[in-house]
Amino acid sequence: MPLVNVIRGERIEPAPFNIRTPYIKVPLWLLLAGWTVKASVRLVVLAVRHWHVSGPALLLGWLYLRYGWAGPVGLVGGVVALAVGWCLGHRPTFERFAWYPVLSRWRRWSYRRQWLPAMATAKLSVSFDGQTVVPVLKRVRCNGVADELTVRMVTGQIPDDFAKVSERLAHTFGARASRVSAGSRPDLVTVTLLRGDPLTETVAPFPVVPVPDFTALPLARREDGETYTLRLFGTQVLVVGATDAGKGSVIWSLLQSLAGGIASGLVRVWAFDPKGGMELGAGLPLFARFACEDFKAMADMLEEAVATMRERTARLRGKTRQHVPTVADPLYVIVIDELAALTAYLTDRQTKDRIKAALGVLLTQGRAVGVHVVACLQDPRKEVLPFRDLFPTRIGLRLTEEAHVDLTLGEGARDRGALCDRIPRSAPGVAYVVLDGDPTPMRVRFSYLDDDAITELAHDYGRLRAVPNGGVA
Numbered sequence: 001m002p003l004v005n006v007i008r009g010e011r012i013e014p015a016p017f018n019i020r021t022p023y024i025k026v027p028l029w030l031l032l033a034g035w036t037v038k039a040s041v042r043l044v045v046l047a048v049r050h051w052h053v054s055g056p057a058l059l060l061g062w063l064y065l066r067y068g069w070a071g072p073v074g075l076v077g078g079v080v081a082l083a084v085g086w087c088l089g090h091r092p093t094f095e096r097f098a099w100y101p102v103l104s105r106w107r108r109w110s111y112r113r114q115w116l117p118a119m120a121t122a123k124l125s126v127s128f129d130g131q132t133v134v135p136v137l138k139r140v141r142c143n144g145v146a147d148e149l150t151v152r153m154v155t156g157q158i159p160d161d162f163a164k165v166s167e168r169l170a171h172t173f174g175a176r177a178s179r180v181s182a183g184s185r186p187d188l189v190t191v192t193l194l195r196g197d198p199l200t201e202t203v204a205p206f207p208v209v210p211v212p213d214f215t216a217l218p219l220a221r222r223e224d225g226e227t228y229t230l231r232l233f234g235t236q237v238l239v240v241g242a243t244d245a246g247k248g249s250v251i252w253s254l255l256q257s258l259a260g261g262i263a264s265g266l267v268r269v270w271a272f273d274p275k276g277g278m279e280l281g282a283g284l285p286l287f288a289r290f291a292c293e294d295f296k297a298m299a300d301m302l303e304e305a306v307a308t309m310r311e312r313t314a315r316l317r318g319k320t321r322q323h324v325p326t327v328a329d330p331l332y333v334i335v336i337d338e339l340a341a342l343t344a345y346l347t348d349r350q351t352k353d354r355i356k357a358a359l360g361v362l363l364t365q366g367r368a369v370g371v372h373v374v375a376c377l378q379d380p381r382k383e384v385l386p387f388r389d390l391f392p393t394r395i396g397l398r399l400t401e402e403a404h405v406d407l408t409l410g411e412g413a414r415d416r417g418a419l420c421d422r423i424p425r426s427a428p429g430v431a432y433v434v435l436d437g438d439p440t441p442m443r444v445r446f447s448y449l450d451d452d453a454i455t456e457l458a459h460d461y462g463r464l465r466a467v468p469n470g471g472v473a
């Protein structure tokens, strides 16, 4: 039997009148003196612990005693004027360094008030050794749309215990939705309570940078207010979405983020638009190669990409495990608007087989040598796309069936919160993605480039003159 039982978590002490205390006769003056000392010590501890409240209160009190009402009123007025000036002058730094820290403290206080009943009703409190133990709320961090709660779990709990009751937690704390992910240590869990929805508005395109960061290309806004960035290095990307789900906006967001590299020659985009060039035709100057009608030309282009990839693989073998793009040796991005048109709906069997064989090779061997495929698809079933599993990065826009969610984002993705089938038609460009190192899917909205923005992008950054059906002028 252990000498001492230890469990992490906050104990709820039993009420004092439940304990039978021995009866000792104490004189009243001693009792009063004892209470006074105890209360004074408590007051000092409280004042030190809540210095951010007691400090300003003491200062205001001192100013009042020294200068009368003019003192505290002058100080408060000065602070308010400074805050308003800062906010008007530079809102982002004001929010980051002044407003959100204050809001976080306030919200922490309000969460703590509801914490015990919330944990108990969500069945996250634990009975141990005759006592009730609850998880500890360690930290609250706010931004414009979400509160991030860092919670220390009770011994024996895992983040999944919180994930299972995330909807309950959202309702309890009056949030729109809640996401749960593992914390920075094994005993911590992060509960993100989403208040506003930053995805109701169309997202403006992100600024073009001269040298794109291929490990973090900004494409979309996340529902927690951050920017979703794509790590293109080392991956192949599959975008799945029903008709009008916004697949085009994923492609154009990517092209916008690569535009600086396209202009300098660091990136070469080969575009395939099997639906006759309706989607990608407007960006012709951005593409080194473009094919839109002739499927044989598309097969030729893909085989050429395989040959380029093989030549590069032979050259880099034994020298590096990740190709670094240069103008002489650029990054190839193969963009395919409707992949099923090439792999499933094509009637010419021989061309279809050539396309499938070339794509299979590119998908399995292209990643390390800088040949990346970004393909869009409406129907993720195996009959339509046999090599779905060769795409490590998947993006799930609005889907028509519940079953398509797991086919797109992986087994169990829908259970973990990827509700692609519930994305409304009125929210094109909204999708679920799986972030690196976090199994909980994140809801995002891709930036939207209208026809004028696409024409401008092609005009400003397009340096090439691709001609339809595979050629380059």
Ligand SMILES: Nc1ncnc2c1ncn2[C@@H]1O[C@H](COP(=O)(O)OP(=O)(O)OP(=O)(O)O)[C@@H](O)[C@H]1O
Residues within 6 Å of the ligand: 202, 203, 241, 242, 243, 244, 245, 246, 247, 248, 249, 279, 378, 428, 429, 430, 445, 446, 447, 448
């Ligand atoms: N990210 C976005 N933000 C706002 N509106 C968008 C976004 N993406 C698309 N839309 C709107 O939705 C419409 C359909 O988008 P889009 O053509 O990209 O869908 P799609 O999935 O490519 O459709 P299809 O399967 O027919 O090719 C667009 O005309 C545009 O008005």
